[in-house]
Amino acid sequence: MKILIYCQHVLGIGHLFRILEIARAMKEHRVCLVLGGPPVSISLPRHVRVIQLPGLRMDADFSELSPVDPGRSLEQIKAERKAVLHNLARELKPDIIIIELFPFGRNGFSFELLPLLKDVRSGELPSARVVCSLRDILVEKKDQASFEQRVLDRLNSLFDALLVHGDPDVIGLDATFSRVGDITIPVVYTGYICEKSSCREGAALKEQIRLHPDEKLIVVSAGGGNVGYHLLDTALRASELLHFPVRMQIFTGPYLEADHFADLRQKITPGIRIERFTDNFPSWLAAADLSISMGGYNTSVNVLASGTPALIHPFAQNREQRLRAERFAAMAAIRLLPETDISPGVLADHISSMIERKKTIPAVRLDGAEKTNQLLTRWLATGVIP
Structure with a gap:
């Protein structure tokens, strides 16, 4: 054919x-x-x-x-x-x-x-x-x-x-x-x-990055990167307010503006890595203890497939992402963040309350x-x- x-x-x-x-x-x-x-x-x-x-x-x-x-x-x-x-x-x-x-x-x-x-x-x-x-x-x-x-x-x-x-x-x-x-x-x-990934691939990635058993892995992403800089910046600053060992991997998306990417790179501290893109995103989610993202189709469905607890901050310009996130949150360990701009302190509180949630894969096609x-x-x- x-x-x-x-x-x-x-x-x-x-x-x-x-x-x-x-x-x-x-x-x-x-x-x-x-x-x-x-x-x-x-x-x-x-x-x-x-x-x-x-x-x-x-x-x-x-x-x-x-x-x-x-x-x-x-x-x-x-x-x-x-x-x-x-x-x-x-x-x-x-x-x-x-x-x-x-x-x-x-x-x-x-x-x-x-x-x-x-x-x-x-x-x-x-x-x-x-x-x-x-x-x-x-x-x-x-x-x-x-x-x-x-x-x-x-x-x-x-x-x-x-x-x-x-x-x-x-x-x-x-x-x-x-x-x-x-x-x-x-x-x-x-x-x-x-694109699916297995628990085995997540475990292999943890070994590859040498994640300590006491550390929590948080994956932060912004889809293509045309929007989402504020969420990435807030997550980066929220990491400094957490009271437990954390490793944070940020994927900005290939289209994040160069000056925004440079600004984020200047703010990183030990335990934080920033990259534009990965072709292994499902494995990162399988390895993660928490995902922080916007509510686009691909990332949201990848979160469902991995079962990883997630904080979602939907794109506010229309209700597409919020509507999807609300339906997914009813089935999985997903919490919607407020529509308004969030502060590092508020995000840190949400992270702390979600980080111990168990992985749950819902019965979805x-x-x-x-x-x-x-x-x-x-x-x-x-x-x-x-």
Whole structure:
């Protein structure tokens, strides 16, 4: 089976890493992964071929596109990206095209996606089954009614199935999209997608960093790093107020501003390490006594999978992260931090009260990547999506 996957990350890297897990799970198929955001260093298995489109990103308000390369014009890059996508679809002749998030998001990229999908539908490009890959919770819009109508118009006419990477027993799509009942194509919940790690890998990492039995390991992270500096800085200063031996590992995310990264580096004390990124994050969580993070999809699901107690400080600009964190906190050793900026003293108190909590892995579906592969494989073989 030949699969074409399109993913455009703009603010963080959660969308990208969710799609990477899906691509990795499709071991028996040929996967062409098309990426359109700022380049990210990733390692992939042999069955996955990566095509990097000329990079585009959104501004902080998600209103304007701009080239990653400032030396190129926006219109030039748009034309090149459209041509690359069309040529890929024509040459690869994919059996399935997976589009991450669109039409529920990435409306700024409709200039390249709508022509591609319309030409697949009309027969101008080789026929393929088209799937939308969607996370569990949407960011709601100011004009939600017109947003939902636009989504339905595109989804029902240009797509063949919607895969929601969540568990309806935890939260359904209807919590943030009221017109689920008007979707006319199959809607299938795959379970959550995450890269898993074992207790054995966590124990091996503790040995590797020579963690003393009396020390507590706290892992602090901020996803992609575009937001979250204040949480990282507060955690660093809170570590000085704790009354027990602690080792703190901070992952800032690859996109944290250079001056913020330098500022954090200047404040570290013995027992604290700061890195931008790790490709072994699940093992760090498996080893940790406590996680401190924002409430993005990937980190939150990794916390669930590890069972590690966690303090979550959701992104305050919309309710997506808070809604997820509230549902997860009802099932696991997770506590939400106040929405307002927190002080080092307040955070230190929360750390002290959570650090002895036991690891608890809830009964939640966490095999979303494997389930996605099984669903699509069966669909192509039988013509029916379960």
